[in-house]
Amino acid sequence: MGDSPYLRGPYAPVREEITAFDLPVTGRIPQELDGSYLRNGPNPLGLEDASYGHWFNGAGMLHGVRLRDGRAEWYRNRWVRSQQVAQQLGEKWPGGPVFDGLDFAANTHIIRHAGKLLATVESGPLPYAMTPELGTLGPCDFDGTLPGGFAAHTKLDKAGDLHAVAYYWAWPDHVQYLVVGPDGRVKTTVNVPVADGPMMHDFALTDSRVVLLDLPITFDMDRARTGDPIPYRWNASHEPRIGLLPRAGGGVMWFPVEPCFVFHTVNAYDADGPAGPVVLDVCRYDGVFDFASLEGSGPLTVTRLTLDPATGRATRTDLDDRGQEFPRMDERVTGLPHRYAYTAVIDDESHPTASGDLPDTAFRNAIIKRDFQTGATEVHDFGRHATAGEAVFVPAAPTSAEDDGYLLAYVHDPARSAADLVILPAQDLAAEPLARVHLPARIPLGFHGAWLPTP
Template sequence: MTEHPTLDRSRFLQGQYAPVTEEITAFDLPVTGSLPPELDGRYLRNGPNPLGLEDPGHWFLGAGMVHRVRLRDGKAEWYRNRWVRSRQVAESLGERWPAGPVHADMDFAANTHVIAHAGRTLATVEAGPLPYELTPELETVGPCDFAGTLPGGYAAHTKLDRRTGDLHAVAYFWGWDHVQHVVVGSDGTVSSTTDVPVTDGPMMHDFALTSRYVVLFDLPVTFSMEAASAGSSLPYTWNPSHQARVGLLPRTGASREVCWFEVDPCWVFHTLNAYDDGDRVVVDTCRYEGTYDMAVLAEQGPLTLERWTIDLAAGKVTQQRLDDHPQEFPRVDERVVSLPHRYGYSALVGEVSRDTVRPNGDFGDDAFANALLKHDLSTGAVEVHRFERDAAAGEAVFAPSSPGAAEDDGYVMAFVHDPDRGAADLVVLAAQDFTGEPVAAVHLPARVPLGFHGSWIADQ
């Protein structure tokens, strides 16, 4: 167990944001209910967990900490949480930095996502720093440039095409006049990169993938030299002069010119999924209407689940609202990424209970509400699984009951803050009985601060 001094109090260092100060290893975790024996693997989630006395100044900038629960044979064998050891984190903990490549002097304890590809477990972050490789026990191996084949920076979000084994990402960096589509093959090395010219240095947190296209979101949150000169820790601001548009980059072919389509001003952090439909591309996404203030993360919106249909023949984008619930962190069964999907899962935000609602899209002291959502996009039905009033449910991740199971035949997992214990549970819901009692709840020995994204990594 490694301890660290208590942090100063600030907005993102209080309440359910508050970082934990210890690294814990705990075995034979107590479970309420019965863990399905077919869940054989690891559930991991990443998020900011500042250490030291200095306020990072923004929720997105705290040093990454990865949490992991190992499930096997109907048991929760162990839980670990570990900081990602960038040079600064390692030195703060009195340890030797594992060393490795660094892009543009940007060494950061990756805090946004944690994925597995080609035998590596990678913690990722946006805006150019390299991902960090971790061992199965969450010890830091070091920064990863995919065996020297990555020419620049990397990205927070990736999409795996399970048919080809290729891992796709769209990287951006303030010093570039482009964004870069990066493909990492099943052998763990970069097989191709494509530069896409853009102006103003837009933030591209996420993208979408279809069988034929990479879907790019060039929206009016852009790099601001003025904000950087003023000392902003996250110098990306709303730029009303930057035309909002969505682009289709062909995945193959001799000419890979992007076809751009203008849309109304808005902001998108995360996409649910996308797929080809004849001469159209369908993209489901969580959309913030109007302006978005990256420095505030509050009172934005309205925030809704939308379907964007990009019609190449007509040269336009049609937007359809699918659900009015304020929601974020949308996920699908990873096996259908880039293919037509029926189901999606997301976390309710803003709304606290049936009787108390915060402003739509308000990332306040309790950014996540006490509920998860399941969408049947074929029928339009929305199911809501509510936990107790003061609970907070994070991103929902789907795990199939078997490799060949049908979509939605499996389980939905999330970290849920238990206010009675002051600690987190890994809650397992049956996807086909979404509003029913949880199949199981693994009781962790510590609180898991509000964080970002995770993965279910099954043992094959």
Template sequence: MADDAVRAGTGDANPWLGGLFAPVREEITAVDLPVTGRVPDALRGRYLRNGPNPVHVEDPAAYVWFSGEGMVHGVRLRDGRATWYRNRWVRSDAVARQLGEKVLHGPRHLVDFAPNTHVQQFAGHLLTLVEGGALPYELDSQLDTVGPYDFHGTLPGGLAAHTVIDPATGELHAVAYCPAWPYVQYLVAGTDGCVRRHVDVPVTGRPMMHDFSLTAHHVLLYDLPVAFALDRVDPSAPRFGWDPDRPARLGVLPREGDARDVRWLEIDPCFVHHAMNAHERDGLITVHLARYERLFDGTRKGRDKQPAHLERWTVDPTAGTVLRSRLDDRAVEFPRVDPRRLTAEHRYGYAVHEPLGEDRGGFGVGLLKYDLERGTCDEWPVPPGGDVGEGVFVPAAPEAAEDDGWVLAYAFDPERGATDLLVLAARDLAAGPVARVHLPVRVPVGAHGNWIPDLG
């Protein structure tokens, strides 16, 4: 009950603990959820999304959103119905102890933390992901924690918040970092679930590499001015922020190369939190991403921050140039594409239209669909007081056209005071949801998710 009082009373003092960001205190299971509209019969699987949700906050004034333990929220869709909603904390050692449960068996590396950023199905394992040196944790089909996962003993360190599964090979690619390492680590895991390749790329100054980009032949490394500094009082508690003296550069690593093959290209100072996709043709690499002029520089308070804008970068590794083109003046984040188009040319992309200002309620005032070939954008706006999270594209069938499918996202409904799972037709995003699955609770503002299709 003490945490409830803290959460209710500290929203103004710490916005990460109030309003739509306030953590939930219970794990629930709800079945046969009410639906407005019609869930497409082809949607057979689970929509899962991860995000920070602290079990207990020792010092509310010092809490930051990135530090909350992970909680996965999921909805199962099948045969035109929403059969269940579940939310479950990821049981790291600390979470298990706080909940009065036994610590799970399994490997431990340098850092143990309940992953709070992403969720990914790979090689038969449902993995929750986080950066900074921690292992992923595996969940079962009901979202209960199986334990930490080290790719059958082959993962040399931690994993990463973002991974790319190459549609051509089925292999998983990631770029991992840890503030204690003098390098970042490019990882490739085979379809057997074992890491078959890792490349340690030396870097200085402990850069934060939240995301990376992958093409058919190259890996893009974003070595930018956001970096970690070890706390002088507690060296085990590094903090990150904008370093104006740190140069910005883009690394181009051949997928089968080693560290000495990286071509580093100087770019203007900026930060890339999330990239949409990258591909290459005739020696040029094209990447679409959300670019910040600055981030984590201490000039803004609470949830207020500089905007990111969708840009197209054209990278010429031979000439050593990076040409930038802004595609939209709206503030955007959480860019995504059809997962079948990862590493390849794509026409469409999806993003969240972000609000700006310290008093913003959540992360999204609308969902966006970009036609990158025509240079147009469609938007579905949320109602006043609402919020929408990352949109995940789900194809209508394995061989369907690139935008023949649906965009799934959690959205807060201010009239109900609870969250809906939205199902929007990708070909007519602006028309609004074809179905709303009404969850019985509010899902706090979260990070990333994925659609996990049923196997049968």
């Protein structure tokens, strides 16, 4: 392995694809959990040198567990078969559309929309359609309606429309706001003028507006010419700002903010109708952000920003300076006032891991629940040397209240040198897990996941 910390310890790639059935369980899997928990993340295949050491590199690998009738029926892990991955595995590429000559085994998220299961990535390559058993069907351009590349993060609104904001290095003067209808075809494309080719990893959605994060990580052509695999860097001359784009049409209203970077939003909502303030909750890196090392010059905080069109100002309130990332919430309240969020602890040195050389932004061994109404927090600690990734909220029933449900996360168990799928009660986060599904292999720390209930 190369010298990068993202190629060793809990980040180290696994070497083989595994299928296992009738998985052992400690505890009781709730009967209402009928579906699959899937997670995407980078897993280099045969790429040993340190040039592949940035965490964002590596072909996407999906990990999945199928739950039904209180049982864990199977675990699978599968690489997404891009052209390169298929060739390296000695297989025939499934074929499909390619945007601007770019093809990559999507490694960032997994979503389901209009009957298609899609592995997503940003900055040009198309998402890949997958089977429920994690086989690769091929790249997806939404029946030829996608005008360019797609995005890693999407938001589904209550009407069943899927929203995304796409950026691409060859679009230095704009990003694209896209809406994919319930029929799986792109129905809206809006080019939003920007400067310098900014990275917009995530965005937020309210009932009436799209919240755009135009922050100072921008495309660096000089680094691209040197062969830098991720040529995005801090650009001190790029004005940090957040924009409100009306979903009904119209121009963006921009709000200057202090220098910072945001990978992930929690949620946003209209505080007083479509013309009033927007409340936006994020995980915010204060000050200059070093994209190469994924470290900020200031603290990483859970922050609330209130964007007020009447004053043109963004008001900032830092809520929690414990390092937290990968926020998730009850997606049924996307774009509406939310009360709870669940985050992974990533830089709390009081929670040591089995590897002493993790980067500062590494996941640790705890999940935090925040009540935005009361300010209270609750922590689930998985024990010394464990590593826990993103936790996904699953409602107990379609009509259950916000926070009435479960958190699902892959957690490394140092005693077994393998991963567990841990199921926690969201309303009593500090309690013992309801169930641990013992998986037959280690799962490298990765990116984003989804609970996909049985249709």
